[in-house]
Amino acid sequence: MTLLLGGCEAGGDHGEQHPRRTADATCDGRIDDPAQITLWFHQPSARGELEAVRAQVRAFNTAQDEVTVRLVDVPEGDYEDLVRTAAADGELPDLLDFDAPKLFSHAWAGHLRPIDSCVPKSLRADLLPSVLEQGTYRGRLWGLGTFDSGLGLYVRPSVLRDAGVRIPKGVSDAWTADEFTGILKKLRILGYDRPLDLQLPWADTEWGTYGFAPAVWSAGGDLIERSTYRTADGVLNGPRSVEALTTLQGWAKAGYVDANKDLDAFQKGRSPVSWTGHWWYGRYTEAHPGDVAIVPLPDFGTGSATGMGSWQWGVPAGGADGDAVWRFLSFLLRPDEVLRMTDANGGIPATGTAIERTDAFAEGGPARLYIDQLRGGTARPRPQTPAYPAITDAFAEAFAKIMRGAAVRPALDEAVRAVDKDLADHGHYPPTGP
Known part of the structure; x- marks a missing residue:
């Protein structure tokens, strides 16, 4: 005692x-x-x-x-x-x-x-x-x-091998966005009509921001101008953000994305690739024992990026x-x-001492990628500003519209107006507080 x-x-x-x-x-x-x-x-x-x-x-x-x-x-x-x-x-x-x-x-x-x-x-x-x-x-x-979070692509290695697709070994050799588009084409030829799950039923929630801001970051864009946190204009609706979300929308328009209304696209084998977080690890590995791997999100231009924070x-x-x-x-x-x-x-244990006592996250474990991303700089925090609630509401709404086919730039312009209005309404959140 x-x-x-x-x-x-x-x-x-x-x-x-x-x-x-x-x-x-x-x-x-x-x-x-x-x-x-x-x-x-x-x-x-x-x-x-x-x-x-x-x-x-x-x-x-x-x-x-x-x-x-x-x-x-x-x-x-x-x-x-x-x-x-x-x-x-x-x-x-x-x-x-x-x-x-x-x-x-x-x-x-x-x-x-x-x-x-x-x-x-x-x-x-x-x-x-x-x-x-x-x-x-x-x-x-x-x-x-006491725990953190992580993103990645869950893949079925057996399916990728049948399609002649290489499996990335880590962040440094992530698929490029163009390469990933080609992979989706190969998987369709192999017989998977909608090979990609993006967890779209939650597109207009916090998942929309947590899950897909990394695509914007990877392209070189962001959700707000981070040196001052005073505007989203020219950043959230900037050319790199537009490019990343246009690519994502392109996958949906081509019919590669499963609507996943039953939340079982990966488990039932319809989609051999799922863009999601650590919380699906248990269910996915149970559904496909010995045939699940986690690889980094695609590189949209400046290197693979991922999220953090729980x-x-x-x-x-x-x-x-x-x-x-x-x-x-x-x-x-x-x-x-x-x-x-x-x-x-x-969840991903918050301390190294606890991490090394797990099978999944310890050195050599099947989910070790999450630790490498959180320690290696691939993971980025969502915007560290009191305006975040307004940012995530605006971005998630825009993302959901874009994935339903809305024009990308106008949807992001609308999101920028909502974010900048919140900033103005709060005096751009002065350091002294309200």
């Missing part, structure tokens, strides 16, 4: 002292009195996530008696709306989770406390760099996740003692607890 408590105090298995608290810091390494903290957790889509959190709360409360965590049952409905309403009313819990790119608007609005002072150097060194990057806004760390934990402003909250958050980042969650949801 003494060893366990010591591990919790020092940030799990990372046994150095916390940085000392400065004037605007959250942690000083001390919990003066027994503390109680409240916790919110979103309504998960993956079965088992909520039970994993409940088990973590029980394990933590049993292991020590300085901090007691109470998991609050949140009402059904839009979780993000619930968080915004609670923030406006000053009723946020002491710890809550949120989808990673929403962090920036919460930090800008003053809803969160920075946690730089809580995270020891040894834990920082063990975390995936993408987890730290996605949790950072204006040079401060505001959130940490749900993160943040410490709301005005809540319980920061060290008490960090005590529990550091417990969640212990290898056993990271793996408890990723075993439940299929």
Whole structure:
């Protein structure tokens, strides 16, 4: 018990002292009195996530008696709306989770406390760099996740071999977009009428942005001008963004893309290529044992790109003692607890220590590409601006229209107008907050 408590105090298995608290810091390494903290957790889509959190709360409360965590049952409905309403009313819990790119608007609005002072150097060194990057806004760390995400093309190697198609070995030899178009033609000749799954039923949701912003990035475009974050004009609707989305639309117009209304295009064998994320790994490998590989997304001109970021934990402003909250958050980042969650949801473990204890993501594992992308710079964060909610709504809507056949440039022009209106409405999000 003494060893366990010591591990919790020092940030799990990372046994150095916390940085000392400065004037605007959250942690000083001390919990003066027994503390109680409240916790919110979103309504998960993956079965088992909520039970994993409940088990973590029980394990933590049993292991020590300085901090007691109470998991609050949140009402059904839009979780993000619930968080915004609670923030406006000053009723946020002491710890809550949120989808990673929403962090920036919460930090800008003053809803969160920075946690730089809580995270020891040894834990920082063990975390995936993408987890730290996605949790950072204006040079401060505001959130940490216990798992990350990744994109790639799931392919059936047996089918590609029959079509005479090479299988990329890593990011450095990703298929070019033109090469990939030729591959789709070969697969159709082989008998696969609609060989590509793009998860189109979710095109107008966050998937549209997370899944296909990397095509824009790979072409040399972006969703907003990132040096100032003051406009999307000339970038989101610029020639490189238009070119990338025209290529994607071309695959749909040629009939290569399965509508996937039954969500089984890859599993049932209609589409031997699926452009999707890590969360399909279990179901895909179960459907085609020994005949699934993950390769990088196509290179649209400047190298293959991919996404990063998943749900993160943040410490709301005005809540319980920061060290008490960090005590529990550091417990969640212990290898056993990271793996408890990723075993439940299929996520990519957030720490190197946990990664090397997995079969899929460890060196030589079948899903190792995700780690290489997250560590090697192929993965990029979604725009790190409080305007992100407006950006993703506008881009996903445009992407869905484009894949249904709308003219590319006008759809992107409309998205730019929506983004720039949000920027103007908020004074371009000044650093001082609202």
